[in-house]
Amino acid sequence: MTHGERVKVIRNSLGLTLQSFGRPLGVTKTAICNIEKGNRKLTDQMAKAICRQYNANYDYLMFGDGNMFHELSEAALDELCCRLDESDRSFIKTYITLPPNIRRSLRGNLNAFVESNGSI
Secondary structure, X not given: OXXXXXXXXXXXXXXXXXXXXXXXXXXXXXXXXXHHHOOOOOOHHHHHHHHHHHOEOHHHHXXXXXXXXXXXXXHHHHHHOOOOOHHHHHHHHHHHHOOHHHHHHHHHHHHHHHHHHOOO
């Protein structure tokens, strides 16, 4: 699999369009399309930006090694969830691994719920 094909796999797994994937990276949908099709080389700078923005694994993106995305370390999860019970911890762990578009949707629904029911 080429760099471009792996970029496309990452983008599709996040449920993002070419435009919505490229915007936070400061590039157009045409630039992302050209990378995916192999018409434009994936630079190291762009690869690192993709990894930083989307929590992608650099080794997967560049070499096809390992998981597509970094997983949250158990130590980081423990620190994040130090005051939560196991059910809440599981919820947070699942939430963090969701694609950005689904997280945005959930946040929108939660905000609407809080607004309609008053502050919690």
